Amino acid sequence: MEQVGSSGLVVDTIGAISRHIREKDLMPGDRLPSEAILSKELNVSRTVVREAFRSLAAMRIIELATGKRATVAQIDHGAMSLMIEHGVHTDQINIQQIYDVRRTIETRIVALAAIRRSDAEAAEILSLAAQMLECADNPAALLEHDLAFHTTLARASRNPVYSLLIGAFQGIIRQTWPIGWKSRPTQASRDLMLATHQDIARAVAAGDPQQAVDAMAQHFDESVRALLAAGMS
Amino acid sequence: MEQVGSSGLVVDTIGAISRHIREKDLMPGDRLPSEAILSKELNVSRTVVREAFRSLAAMRIIELATGKRATVAQIDHGAMSLMIEHGVHTDQINIQQIYDVRRTIETRIVALAAIRRSDAEAAEILSLAAQMLECADNPAALLEHDLAFHTTLARASRNPVYSLLIGAFQGIIRQTWPIGWKSRPTQASRDLMLATHQDIARAVAAGDPQQAVDAMAQHFDESVRALLAAGMS
DNA sequence: CAAGCCAAACCTGTCTGACAGGTTGAGGGG
DNA sequence: CCCCTCAACCTGTCAGACAGGTTTGGCTTG
Missing domain, CATH: 1.20.120.530 (GntR ligand-binding domain-like)
Structure with missing residues (x-):
């Protein structure tokens, strides 16, 4: 990945995943690509994808679970x-x-x-x-x-x-x-x-x-x- | 780390860091321990500490910057x-x-x-x-x-x-x-x-x-x- | 003695490879 | 047609490595 922004690969990846959700019009419950696939598509290591996932999960934008793929989350307080x-x-x-x-x-x-x-x-x-x-x-x-x-x-x-x-x-x-x-x-x-x-x-x-x-x-x-x-x- | 909770090491680590901020009464701008020190103290890998940091940073509870130590953040929308x-x-x-x-x-x-x-x-x-x-x-x-x-x-x-x-x-x-x-x-x-x-x-x-x-x-x-x-x- | 410089120590960002354990879906057996 | 099983897939965590950016304390210089 080319580090399009200036804030680091993780931030760029967070943006890419968010964009993916919007562009594909994913709804709560829909599954996201696996870490391996995303890291290949975005040309970053799995480490970076994982940190991006954790960030999005912290904001309850996606939901993570062991073994399962990440899913789009429902709003939560x-x-x-x-x-x-x-x-x-x-x-x-x-x-x-x-x-x-x-x-x-x-x-x-x-x-x-x-x-x-x-x-x-x-x-x-x-x-x-x-x-x-x-x-x-x-x-x-x-x-x-x-x-x-x-x-x-x-x-x-x-x-x-x-x-x-x-x-x-x-x-x-x-x-x-x-x-x-x-x-x-x-x-x-x-x-x-x-x-x-x-x-x-x-x-x-x-x-x-x-x-x-x-x-x-x-x-x-x-x-x-x-x-x-x-x-x- | 003993995985006190049932949701994984990262979640536990997020809790430990939050507790650290409260107990030490850290104020915005104060610096947190380095990833290496935390990973040693909590008996988890640096990977886990980093993912916990990213989660807290996503909620704007802490602020990350390359080279610098993580700091407690000001509330931000x-x-x-x-x-x-x-x-x-x-x-x-x-x-x-x-x-x-x-x-x-x-x-x-x-x-x-x-x-x-x-x-x-x-x-x-x-x-x-x-x-x-x-x-x-x-x-x-x-x-x-x-x-x-x-x-x-x-x-x-x-x-x-x-x-x-x-x-x-x-x-x-x-x-x-x-x-x-x-x-x-x-x-x-x-x-x-x-x-x-x-x-x-x-x-x-x-x-x-x-x-x-x-x-x-x-x-x-x-x-x-x-x-x-x-x-x- | 004070101000400024500099290198070493420290720290974060990212990558790679590995392995344990949970999940899933296709195909086989009842 | 339903249920079971297992192989493929996926996530969680670890260790080690290396490229930069930052800090700091001591040294130099004025």
Whole structure:
């Protein structure tokens, strides 16, 4: 390979593989050529092709598995999640900034979900909110149900980009949620949060966007207040 | 290395390096151990370390350069941009869905920008809107100024996550913007778009969030209408 | 003593060849 | 017609090698 660009053979190869996917109009699940074939076609060593594959796999553009050929991947929030976590761990992003973004997009999500949710999704959302009540004294379970609640709402919005973004925040939420929970010391404050989730669920199930938006806004107002009280400024 | 996980040595090594960054509290710019040292410490071959490095570099968590040691990277939208493009090219995401998300976050961005923009940013935003008028008949230049306009607004919001997201959409916007522009056949419709940008700029410069939000909402209403007229449903 | 230069040590990029183990598909047996 | 098996194929990992680019510490020079 002639090293068309100036950034090295691996970068060029990543470009060549991406182009291959576009030009051949490959869809998720479709198989890519084997490493050996690609290295022959592009005139690079298998080492280079493998590093290019790893790069694309890191971005979840392709999927690798032992023995099998690489396949085109479905969009997935795993990589974004790691990027966001990295940003937070290196003090480039703080939790409040994440909450502002979440508030912004989740407010829109519930509006869409209230309009577009299927009946099955409505039931699932109501069920998750109810389950949160039942495990109110089990923080780990509560966290998981909370995440599932917001993830399901995103799915009900029928816009995969919202699902992607909510998923991207999941990793860092998992790591910081306990802070917010501990900062709700009184039973009343914890009950309020659970009640708010139920308000959101009911509004979405009832197909009332305005009420859903109001409830979600209230949810985030509480959360941010709790976070600030915990000294996360 | 004992292959602690079940997904292969490379995945384990990625985890080990990420952990190293967190535990040592490395900040952007800090240098990581060399490939040779890591391969010795983790008991894996240099091949494995290199593939792990490539994966982390693909997510812009670290930065590689020939001869130099790998360094911790600053957050960057490049990887997200590729992921979004992949989603669109493989029909997992469509352009309207992107516009809905953009509308949602950019409305919030201008509200924040109106409150938090520096005087220099206000001047820059006004200038970019003015420049758009000047090259109204040069689509390529217009596109670049448009992107710069929205990017600057995101920066003025003082929330790096918004900058990240706006950056993530840049790649796909660049590829689809001409469609929207061609779908504004009349001079009046094009003038309207340029005028709307100026409205946004003026509202942000004036520090008027509500007016900025209204103008941005109008901008997206127009854009989506144009897109739909172009048959992008 | 300070500023600048230089070579050796260090480091990354790429290639080759090898082998273990997982996957697949064609063809044979029931 | 279905299931099984096995050979061909493919990926994961390792070791060693060599061509450049980078760093650094000591040496030279002013």
